[in-house]
Amino acid sequence: QHYFIQSNLRLAQIYRYMSMALSQNLKLISCFLGVFCCYFYYGVVQEKITRGTYGTEKERFYFTIFLVFCQCIINTLFAKGILVLTRSKPQKTPLYLSFICGVSYVGAMLASNASLKWVNYPTQVLGKSCKPVPVMILGVILAGKKYNLIKYLSVLLIVIGVSLFIYKDNNGDSTGFSFGSGELLLLTSLMLDGITGAIQEKMRGYGTKAHYMMMTMNISALIVMGVTLLATGEIWEAVAFCQRHPEIVPEIITFGFASAFGQNFIFITVSEFGPLMCSIMTTTRKFFTILGSVVLFGNALVTRQWVGTAIVFTGLILNDRFGKTIKKVKEPENKSS
Numbered sequence: 001q002h003y004f005i006q007s008n009l010r011l012a013q014i015y016r017y018m019s020m021a022l023s024q025n026l027k028l029i030s031c032f033l034g035v036f037c038c039y040f041y042y043g044v045v046q047e048k049i050t051r052g053t054y055g056t057e058k059e060r061f062y063f064t065i066f067l068v069f070c071q072c073i074i075n076t077l078f079a080k081g082i083l084v085l086t087r088s089k090p091q092k093t094p095l096y097l098s099f100i101c102g103v104s105y106v107g108a109m110l111a112s113n114a115s116l117k118w119v120n121y122p123t124q125v126l127g128k129s130c131k132p133v134p135v136m137i138l139g140v141i142l143a144g145k146k147y148n149l150i151k152y153l154s155v156l157l158i159v160i161g162v163s164l165f166i167y168k169d170n171n172g173d174s175t176g177f178s179f180g181s182g183e184l185l186l187l188t189s190l191m192l193d194g195i196t197g198a199i200q201e202k203m204r205g206y207g208t209k210a211h212y213m214m215m216t217m218n219i220s221a222l223i224v225m226g227v228t229l230l231a232t233g234e235i236w237e238a239v240a241f242c243q244r245h246p247e248i249v250p251e252i253i254t255f256g257f258a259s260a261f262g263q264n265f266i267f268i269t270v271s272e273f274g275p276l277m278c279s280i281m282t283t284t285r286k287f288f289t290i291l292g293s294v295v296l297f298g299n300a301l302v303t304r305q306w307v308g309t310a311i312v313f314t315g316l317i318l319n320d321r322f323g324k325t326i327k328k329v330k331e332p333e334n335k336s337s
Contacts, residue, residue: 027268027272028269031272031281032265035281038261041258042255042262054241059245061248063234065228067252072221075218075260078263079212079214079215079218092206102223104199105217106220107188107224108193111188115181117182123182130163131279135276136155138194138195138197139198142198142199145276154315154316155280155319157311158316160311160315162283162308197276201275213267218263266282287309
């Protein structure tokens with residue numbers, strides 16, 4: 001009878017663990033789809049704003065810092081609204097962590113955008129596809145994270161696979177590899193991405209909820225960008241542009257809401273699954289976008305891209321099957337009567 005009770009308890013615990021795992025997997029898939037859809041639309045609106053022309057004089061909107069500033073305002077209001085609606089309890093996260101996180105987040109974005117003055121867009125995308133590596137390394141160094149060897153291998157495979165997939169072959173006009181300002185800015189951006197991930201990991205240690213993290217990080221980003229806008233005078237030029245072309249205002253608001261909904265899913269992922277999983281998700285998003293176009297529109301892949309696809313899926317399967325640290329189910333204690 002004792003053995004029967006013990007077996008039933010073990011089965012109940014295994015069932016509870018499997019139910020939790022299924023629920024977490026469904027949540028992760030929902031977050032991935034949310035990020036995928038929101039940032040696809042975000043990219044469409046961003047292209048319309050930055051590449052479109054306005055008025056009879058065909059003016060272009062070049063004020064990217066102002067655009068991101070507006071985006072962060074909407075992100076902050078969105079996160080605050082969710083916190084109010086859900087009646088979230090006050091968080092005990094130190095404010096300095098939120099500020100460092102916001103500064104590193106803005107710094108990574110600005111460094112990545114600035115690198116485009118010296119390197120082409122494919123090079124920038126290729127460089128940023130390595131994001132999970134600094135997130136993992138600095139998570140270990142700064143946040144004390146521990147991963148098993150399979151996790152390191154799976155992340156490395158995903159990065160290599162995505163890099164192979166999105167790499168564009170040179171047409172014989174390349175003068176070889178050179179390390180200059182653009183590459184230095186890309187490295188700086190990756191380093192700041194890693195710092196952001198490590199700080200987010202520390203914030204998770206305080207039990208910081210997704211929308212509180214989202215709100216405080218965007219407030220910190222607003223402070224940095226507000227100072228930058230005033231120092232450069234870009235804010236007055238951007239406001240004057242909006243006054244001349246008021247039709248851009250609804251587009252900026254739409255852009256901000258696309259970002260807010262996307263960040264909603266990103267910060268749920270960070271809060272529930274950690275910044276490393278989030279960086280893997282955002283890295284593979286572009287891969288799945290291109291792969292989707294192959295399936296839907298019949299665009300051909302070269303051999304290198306097929307190899308990259310196989311490597312990415314190998315990494316994802318390894319990460320899903322063996323990359324997690326599974327907690328052992330405690331056996332019931334034997335109590336002597």
